[in-house]
Amino acid sequence: MAEHPVSGSAVTGAAAAGPALDARLVVDRAGFRLDLELTAAPGEVVALLGPNGAGKTTALRALAGLAPLGGGRLALDGTVLEDPAAGVHTPAEDRPVGVVFQDYLLFPHLSALDNVAFGLRCQGLSRRAARAAAEPWLERMGLAEHASARPGRLSGGQAQRVALARALAVRPRLLLLDEPLAALDARTRLEVRAQLRRHLAEFEAVAVLVTHDPLDAMVLADRLVVVEDGREVQQGPPAEIARRPRTDYIARLVGLNLYQGTADGHRVRLADGPVVVAADELTGPAFVAFPPSAVTLHRERPESSARNVWRVRVAGLDRHGDQLRADLSGELPLAADLTPAAAAELGLAPGTEVWAAVKAAQTHAYPA
Known part of the structure; x- marks a missing residue:
């Protein structure tokens, strides 16, 4: 049923x-x-x-x-x-x-x-x-x-x-x-x-x-x-x-990257410094979130239209259904989902440095 x-x-x-x-x-x-x-x-x-x-x-x-x-x-x-x-x-x-x-x-x-x-x-x-x-x-x-x-x-x-x-x-x-x-x-x-x-x-x-x-x-x-x-x-x-x-517990449970900071328009400045550009326009204390599937990884800094780009390092790789989930540390700790073929093409392994990109349209902010 x-x-x-x-x-x-x-x-x-x-x-x-x-x-x-x-x-x-x-x-x-x-x-x-x-x-x-x-x-x-x-x-x-x-x-x-x-x-x-x-x-x-x-x-x-x-x-x-x-x-x-x-x-x-x-x-x-x-x-x-x-x-x-x-x-x-x-x-x-x-x-x-x-x-x-x-x-x-x-x-x-x-x-x-x-x-x-x-x-x-x-x-x-x-x-x-x-x-x-x-x-x-x-x-x-x-x-x-x-x-x-x-x-x-x-x-x-x-x-x-x-x-x-x-x-x-x-x-x-x-x-x-x-x-x-x-x-x-x-x-x-x-x-x-x-x-x-x-x-x-x-x-x-x-x-x-x-x-x-x-x-x-x-x-x-x-x-x-x-x-x-x-x-x-x-x-x-x-x-x-x-x-x-x-x-953080709920975010992990539902499979989202979640951060807290202060919003000024479409920009949310996190407590430890980085700025995340979101689709939503807010002012004041805010959460900002995006799914691991929204993250793309690149060996070189991407020339794409993504508003959010961070330099990160692969901390770990785990099987996640039919994909791999990359645990990334660095300027903004986050999780990214990608196919095994994409991971092989990028040569991902613990310690590999890559660029993570997320489009603002896939990033959502809401009042904290």
């Missing part, structure tokens, strides 16, 4: 009534503090994106009730689940929350059907009633024929869908997904990502996804919240985050 964006109508309509999730998560650990505000409308999928140790999983555990808040407040559908100042703490088992863990945590001794029925049994249903309620969820996931199979006989993609069915069967008001595709191989990941996108598009409550993979975040989420060092550094629709990153 093709991956596609959600129409957004459900999110927009629900947003007018106020957020379904309204939280400020404050969690203190040794040498680390998470302080994150997080809101979401019914039907909205929010992805928490950030480097290792940023606090994403801590935030997910706090939402689930597995990491008590040291401050802040957590409300879901207008009901306060946790407020340390008021002495309110709803135990994890009493929260209307479904969780899909990175390794799925399916019970190995139970069939797929009984795994899905487990949460329903915990809600007080009889074994027969829970299994009857679980069957439609396996059918929705395309796993009806695997109802009697134990997890050890399921593929990675099938196990992921059983875990998702188990989480959705209890009809949670908040669905938490912790790296739900990380355990899958590349081919299975592509298929399951498309299926997960469809199921999330049909989910009427709030979903919060934690991932390291920018493609998972871009495809699955309506909105990204980028977390670094326990705090939000940027949030917005995926396309906006990709187009206008505001930290």
